[in-house]
Amino acid sequence: MNRYLVTSALPYANGPIHFGHVVGAYLPADVYVRALRRQGEDALFICGTDEHGVAITIGADKNGQEYSEYVEGWHKEIEKTLTTFGIEFDIFSGTSTCPQHAEFSLEFFKRLRERGYLQKQTSEQLYCNQCELFLADRYVLGGCPECGHESARGDECPACGSWLDPLKLVSPSCRVCTNAPEKRETTHFFLDLPKLRDEAVGAWFGEKTWKPNVDAFVRKLLEDVHARPITRDMKWGVELPSDLVDGEEGKVLYVWFDAPIGYISMSAEWSAANGDPDGWKDWWQNKDTRLVHFIGKDNIPFHTLVFPSMLHGVGQDYILPWRVPANEFYNLEGGKFSTSEGWTIPLDEFFERYDPEVARFHLIASMPETSDSEWSWKEFQATANAGLADTIGNLVTRVLRFLDKHFDGVVPPVDEAHRARLEGLLLNECGAIGDPAEHITAFRFRKAAEQLLLNAAVANVFIDRTAPWKLRKTDMVEAGSVLGACCQYLGWLAHWMTPMLPGKAQALWEMLGQSGEVAELPWPGTPCAETWQLIPAGQKLGEVAGLFDKLEDAQIEAEIANLKTRALASSDEL
C-alpha cells in the first residue's frame, strides 16, 4: 500500500496570509488529505512557518522586537488563520522553534559538502556597517551607471531598465538605514545544481509527468541552472559551526536552503512527539511513500529542482517528490493581493461576518489550477447563495421539514413496491452522479466542488419528478418511499461533503439522526442498487436547521466598497 506524505509550502513568518496563500497551498492539501484518509490511505500532513532570513530581521528591527518574538507573533497569527479555515496539519511547527531543525539542516550541509556538491566562492559584496549586514541587491539604492537616474535599485534601474551590478552603483546607500555601505570580501558555499542535474535530477525530472504549468517552466530552467549560494553572513538562521566551514565565523544557512528541510525536521518533531524518534524515516526514506508538495507557482523551481537536488545529493535514500500540484496565482477583484497597498481582505474581519466553510468551498470552486484566477465578491455570493444555500441547504430543509410535518420526523422505509423504480430514477435518470473524491485525488479540485453541487441537484430533480407533496394526498406509503430515498441520498451527500465542507457534513449527518463522526467512516464512493441505503428506516431525525445562510446584495456591495476604501486609505498613508 502507498502512504502519502503531504506538505504545504511553509508560509513566511513576516506578515499575514491571505486567500491567495490559502487557496494555493493549504486548502487543497487539507482537502486532499481528508479525501485520502477517508479512502483508507495513510497520510501525514506537514507544515510550519519559515522563520529565518533577512526580511524577518528587518521586520523585527522595525518593530523593535527580538527576532524570535517577532516570528512567534506571526507564527501564531498564521496558525490561527489556517485553523479558522479548518486546515488540520499533523504538525504546524516553525524552522526556528522545531528542535530537530538545526540538526537536520547542518547534516544536509555536511553531507552535501562531503559528497562534493558544494563549491566555495569568494566575492565582494556591499556591507552596511550601521545595519551590520551584507546587503541583498534589492536593499541597495544608488545612481544608475548607465543612464544616470538617481534612485536605481541594486538589481535593476527603474528608468532605463538596465540590469545592474550593485557594486557599480554611483554613491550607493543602504535602503534600510540610508548609510553608505562599503565593499567587503566574503566567502560563501554554493550548491552545485548543474552537477546534481547532470548526475540524476535532470533525468528524474524528464521522466515524470508534470502539470503543464510546471513542466514548460522547469524544463527551460534546467537547461540553464546555476550553482546557488547556500550561506549568508548574518545572525538569524541556522548557525554554521566554524569547523564545518573551514574556520569561517558568523555564517548561517541561507533561508531557502534550510526552509524545505523543515518538511523533514518537522516530520521528525511529529514522530518524536508520538514517541517514535525514528518514525520520520518510515515516511521520508520509504519507497512506498508518495511525497506531494502543495505550493504556489512562485515555489515551483524549489520543489521540482532545488529541493530534489538536495534530497538526492545527501545520498540517504530520501524519496523525491511524487507530485507537485502547483497552483497559479489568485488575484482579488482584478488586481494582485497586496497588503502594503491595501488591496486585500483582512481575514480576521472577514471571519467576523462569513462562514469559513463557505469561504473554503468558494476558494475550492475558484482555485487557480491551470491559470490565474481571482476572488470576486459577487462570485462568492453566487457560490454561497445559488450553490450552497439554494442547491444543498434548501434540499436538506425541503426534505427534512416535509418529514417533520407529515412523517413525525422519522425516516420512512422505501417500500418494496417502489424500491426498484425509485432507485432507478434516483441513481440513473436524474443526472450524472460522480464521486468528488476521485477528482480530489486527481488534483481536480474545482471539478470536485462542481460535482458535489451536481450530485445535490440530482436529488432536486428526483423530488420534482416524484412530487411527494402530491403523492402524500393519494398514497402515503409511496410518498414515504420517495422521502425515504431522499434521506438515504442526503446521507451520501453528507459523506461527499466531508473533504470540502467538514463541519457542514457533520451537521447534516446529525440532522439525519446519525451519531458519531461521518468523517471517520469509510468513503462510500458512488451509490448503486446494493449500497445506496445507508440509514435505517425508522431512524428519528435530529433537529433541522438551515445549513447555509444567504448573503444579501447590500452586504456584498458594502464589501466591494470597503475594498476600495481600504486601498484609498492605504495610498493616502504613503
Next chain:
RNA sequence: GGCGGUGUAGCUCAGCUGGUUAGAGCGCAGAACUCAUAAUUCUGAAGUCACUGGUUCAAGUCCAGUCACCGCUACCA
C-alpha cells in the same frame, strides 16, 4: 532585455495528444411547480475562441509575427 504564462459567451472559468452545429456555473428571458432558506425543475437567447498571416482535407487546439496583461530573471524568501 531574456525566459515563461495568459487573452474563449455580460461575469468567473473548462476545453487532453488538431476533427461533426465551441462547453459549464453565475447572470439574463420564458414556462412549470408550490414540499422547501421566493427555494426547485424545464426551456431558451447570447461567443468572428485578442489580432494578422501560415501549415493542414480539417485549428480555439500546431507554427510565425503583432498587441495587451501577469510571473520569474538567481545572494528575494
